Amino acid sequence: MRLSRAFLPTLKETPAEAQIASHRLMLRAGMVRQTSAGIYAWLPAGLRVLQKVAQIVREEQDRAGAQEILMPTVQNADLWRQSGRYEDYGEEMLRFKDRHQREMLFGPTNEEMVTDIFKDFAKSYRDLPRNLYHIQWKFRDERRPRFGVMRGREFLMKDAYSFDVSQEAAQHSYRQMFLAYLRTFARLGLKAIPMRADTGPIGGNLSHEFIILAETGESQVFVSQDLLDLDPLADTPDFASDLTPHVDRWTQHYAATEEMHDEAAWTAVPEAKRVSARGIEVGHIFYFGTKYSAAMGLTVQGADGKPIIPEMGSYGIGVSRLVGAIIEASHDEAGIIWPDAVAPFAAAILNLKAGDATCDALCGQLYAALGADAVYDDRDVRPGQKFAEADLSGYPWQAIIGPRGAANGRIELKRRATGVREELSLEDAIARIRGA
Template identity: 60%
Template sequence: MRLSRYFLPVLKETPAEAQIVSHRLMLRAGMIKQSSAGIYSWLPMGFKVLKKIERIVHEEQIRAGHVPMLMPTIQPADLWKESGRYDAYGAELLRIRDRQDRDMLYGPTNEEMITDIFRSHVASYKDLPLTLYHIQWKFRDEMRPRFGVMRGREFLMKDGYNFDLTKEDALHAYNRHLVSYLRTYERMGLQAIPMRADSGPIGGDDTHEFLVLAETGESEVFYDAEITDLSFGDREVDYDSVDECRAVLEEFTSRYARTDETHDADEFAKIPEARQRVARGIEVGQIFYFGTKYSDAMGASVQDADGNKVPVHMGSHGIGVSRLVGAIIEASHDENGIIWPEGVTPFHCGIVNLKQGDAEADAACENLYAALEAEGLEPLYDDRNERAGGKFATMDLIGLPWRITVGPRGLKNGVVELTSRRTGESEEMSPEAAVARVAEIYAAHKPVNPGV
């Protein structure tokens, strides 16, 4: 993409309403524009990042054997009345009445709807286990929407639902989701720590939140410092293996890590003092096992091997896709702007032409642009007739991981400059070598499932 033809409305000044880093930088980098309180338009660059995150979530869900679908944003209130949550959910539930005087709602989650779908089409244990998921916009009418996309009213969320014959099978689904989430977050350049949490209005006894450590986090968290040394890495896990999934869960949850809602001061005190940590965290996902809560209430049962009708065991599993955009920025920025991890960057590499209009510099930039595209990469070429300082400031603000700078002086020596946004380190090399280096870096971040 050529920046002269792109819609990137960057701001020099920080809007007064932005209270946290991610909100400030998303507004300044031209990623979002507020429509009304807690509701945003996603402008082109913000939308690109959102889709990169969504794709990673899809790929890891499908890798774990989960089946994608799509449910509507507007749901009939009758389903929620059947489960008992229509009145219990509270004022965050946006209730609507259509022109036929039917009670409807803008879905904040989909337990009732997915249970209705399941009970309409599945009657035998032979069709289990089954996990269905979708990525869809949700709405919760927050009393005080704030912090940009971190605490908005409208948000994009992946929510998945497992249906199993027994509690043991459902707990394997729980463990399988924990494994897939660890892999998902690491692909985005995040370390998300699973912490024992409170189930809230969804219900259930078993639940873990995934939190990214950040000073602006809404939750106070208590954890054993050893947990931050853990990494999922490139390991392969057989998602069908109960033992392998359980082993990963035990590895990542055996050390103390809890939100303030479930913190146990006595247990925390047993950790050696040098490893005790108290910090703030941003929730980016949560997994639940809630047994037969919804299947009992809504008659979602199957026939078992003995011909008996039994309620299915369920769980739900969410990832805040739009919230992750803010969380990544909170975890990865400096005083000059965003620093995107390679896995989610909107463009793979920036090209800065120091002397727009110079025939040799223009030709070199065009060749770099074509060569990067030929490698399957998306470059952002700053071809504006602007001063070099302004071009560098824009690149730092929008946070592309790599920048190639082209100028007449370097070209006389046959070199361009490749710069890392994260470290600030630069290296002179031939244009061909710069393209090869960038292509090599991104080889590890190619989509795992091109069909998604």
């Protein structure tokens, strides 16, 4: 993308409504634009990041055996009356009527719908297990939307739903998602910590929140350093095998949010290993048994001919929230520092003297080699502005090309995260950017 032609409305000053870093930076970097309280339009730079996050989420869901579908945003109220949640959900549910006066709603989640869809398919225990997910916009009419895309009313969520023949089988599905989540967040460049969560009225202990550490996090978390030292990508499990040992590695260490904090267990953690920090919830998984399958009338026939009510779980990742959360976890005074995996562009090519034949030629060669994964700042503006905006937008690499170096075919490559600069040939610069 040539910046001279791009729709990238960066701001030098911060809009007054933005309080936290990610919101400020997303507005300044031209990623989003607010259209109503808690509702945002995604502009090209923001959309690219959102799509990259979604794609990683998708790949890891697929790897764990879940299958992608796409359910609608608008649902019929009758579906929700079957589970009894139409009345329970309250003001957070956006309700409206269609032209025939039918009561409709904008889906805040999809347990009822997915169960209803699955019901028509599943006849036999042989049709289990299945795990269906989609990545779709949700609407929850929050009392107080805030923090930009981190607590919007409309948000993009990945929600998966598992159907199993027994509790034991359902726990296997749960572990698959548990490990898939660890891999997902690690690939996004985040350190996510699974924490036991309150299961609410369902009971049992199978609910975990996945929380990333960031100074501006909403909740206080307590975690053992041993847990932070684990690498989710180090051992890739066979998702069909018994996953218990893999999950146990992660659940044996202390980790809790304020609500679940156990002072006695905490003091048992060696003092040097106690990490107390702020966290942002980016994922939440539950096992909830037959709550929805029973309510929606989902049964399959067992091997003995008797009906079985499938055991279910649901698994959510806040995709649009993650974009904000990543920035919270990775920024500095100058702007965003994107992890390589989700950066809108891998590199920015800064032509310090657009119009100079030598600079133009070298920039053109690099741009041709990097293609769609690079932005080329070919604008006729001061170098200082290019530096400032490239730092703000957070591209992992900045290829700085000015008259001095270009005369010798040299490119100055700056790593955004570290500030380290190297002088490289065209070929070496291309290799460095591609190799990251």
